[in-house]
Amino acid sequence: MTRRTAPAPAGPGLVDLAPDxxxxxxxxxxxxxxxxxxHGRYRGLLPGPGSEAAGSREYRPGEDEVRRMxxxxxxxxxxxxxxxxxxxxxxxxxxxxxxxxSMEYGTSTLDKRELAVAAVACVxxxxxxxxxxxxxxxxxxxxxRRFPARSGRTHLLGLLRALLDAPRTGxxxxxxxxxxxxxxxDAATPGLADxxxxxxxxxxxxxxxxxxxxxxxxxxxxxxxxxxxxTALRRLAVRHQxxxxxxxxxxxxxxxxxxxxxxxxxxxxxxxxxxxxxxxxRERYAHAAAAQRDQVRRALRRAGATxxxxxxxxxxxxxxxxxxxxQRRLATAPAAARGGAA
Numbered sequence: 001m002t003r004r005t006a007p008a009p010a011g012p013g014l015v016d017l018a019p020d021x022x023x024x025x026x027x028x029x030x031x032x033x034x035x036x037x038x039h040g041r042y043r044g045l046l047p048g049p050g051s052e053a054a055g056s057r058e059y060r061p062g063e064d065e066v067r068r069m070x071x072x073x074x075x076x077x078x079x080x081x082x083x084x085x086x087x088x089x090x091x092x093x094x095x096x097x098x099x100x101x102s103m104e105y106g107t108s109t110l111d112k113r114e115l116a117v118a119a120v121a122c123v124x125x126x127x128x129x130x131x132x133x134x135x136x137x138x139x140x141x142x143x144x145r146r147f148p149a150r151s152g153r154t155h156l157l158g159l160l161r162a163l164l165d166a167p168r169t170g171x172x173x174x175x176x177x178x179x180x181x182x183x184x185x186d187a188a189t190p191g192l193a194d195x196x197x198x199x200x201x202x203x204x205x206x207x208x209x210x211x212x213x214x215x216x217x218x219x220x221x222x223x224x225x226x227x228x229x230x231t232a233l234r235r236l237a238v239r240h241q242x243x244x245x246x247x248x249x250x251x252x253x254x255x256x257x258x259x260x261x262x263x264x265x266x267x268x269x270x271x272x273x274x275x276x277x278x279x280x281x282r283e284r285y286a287h288a289a290a291a292q293r294d295q296v297r298r299a300l301r302r303a304g305a306t307x308x309x310x311x312x313x314x315x316x317x318x319x320x321x322x323x324x325x326x327q328r329r330l331a332t333a334p335a336a337a338r339g340g341a342a
Contacts, residue, residue, distance in 0.1 A: 090131040098213030108313040192217040196232035237304035
C-alpha cells in the first residue's frame with residue numbers, strides 16, 4: 001500500500017496579509033503592469049549609466065559629456081578620454097513609512113495608512129532582484145521602529161505583516177506614557193524630520209530612499225517658510241535618489257455640504273464643530289487645502305525629491321505606472337536626442 005505524504009505548508013502569501021483582499025492581487029497586478037521598469041538594474045527609479053568604473057575610452061565629440069572626462073588618462077596619453085562605467089546591479093532601498101495618527105484617516109476604499117502599506121508593497125515587489133535589499137523605518141507615535149535591509153520575499157512579507165498589524169491610535173497605550181525614563185513628554189513622539197535623520201544614519205551606501213507620508217507634520221502657517229523636515233530631506237537627496245510619495249484623501253481637499261460636523265485633530269485630539277452648509281466656508285477650506293498641498297509640492301521640489309501623489313479614491317497602481325513611465329521618458333529623452341544627432 002502506497003502512503004501519501006501531506007504536502008509541505010505553503011509560505012505566507014499576500015492573502016494572509018490582507019484578509020479583506022485589498023492587497024490580494026497586488027503582486028500580480030504591479031509586476032505585470034510595470035514589468036521590466038524596476039527590477040534592481042539601476043540605483044533607483046531612473047535608468048542611468050551607473051557608477052562603477054570600467055576603464056576609459058577615447059572621447060567622441062558630440063556624443064560624450066565633458067563632465068565624464070578622464071583627465072588622468074588624457075594627460076598621460078595626450079588624447080582626450082572619458083570614463084566608462086558599468087550599470088549598478090544591486091539596489092539598496094530604504095522606506096520611511098509615516099504611521100502617525102493623521103495617516104489613519106480615510107473616506108474612500110482605503111484609508112491613508114492602508115494606501116501607505118500598498119505603496120511599500122509596490123516598492124518592495126518592483127525593486128526585488130538578486131542582491132537587492134529592502135529596509136524600512138516606521139514613524140509611529142510610540143517611537144521609530146526599524147527593519148534592517150534584507151533581501152527576499154519572506155522579509156518583504158514580514159514587513160508588510162508588521163505594517164498591517166501595527167496598532168492604531170485607539171488600540172495602543174498613550175504614546176507619551178511610553179516615553180523614556182527621563183520624563184521628557186516629547187521623547188516618544190518623533191517627527192518626520194527625526195525619521196529622515198534616522199534613515200540617513202542607516203543608509204550608508206548610495207541607493208533609493210522612499211518617503212511615504214502626508215507631509216503635514218509641523219507644516220508652517222507661512223507658505224514661504226520651509227517645514228522642519230525639508231533640511232533632512234535635502235541632505236538625503238544629495239547622496240540618494242529620493243522618491244516622496246504623498247498620500248492624500250479627497251476630504252482633505254474639499255469639504256462636503258453635510259450640515260453640522262465635528263472635526264477632530266488626530267495629532268492632538270482637539271475638537272471643533274463646523275457648519276458645512278456655508279458655501280463661503282467650503283470655498284475658504286478648499287482654497288486653504290490647495291495652498292497647503294502647493295506648499296508641500298514646493299518643499300519637496302526644493303529638496304530635490306521626485307514627487308508622486310497617491311489618493312485613496314483613485315487607482316493608485318495606475319498612478320504609479322504613469323509616474324514611472326514619465327520618469328523614464330524624461331530620463332531617456334536626452335540620450336535619444338544625442339543618438340538621433342549622431
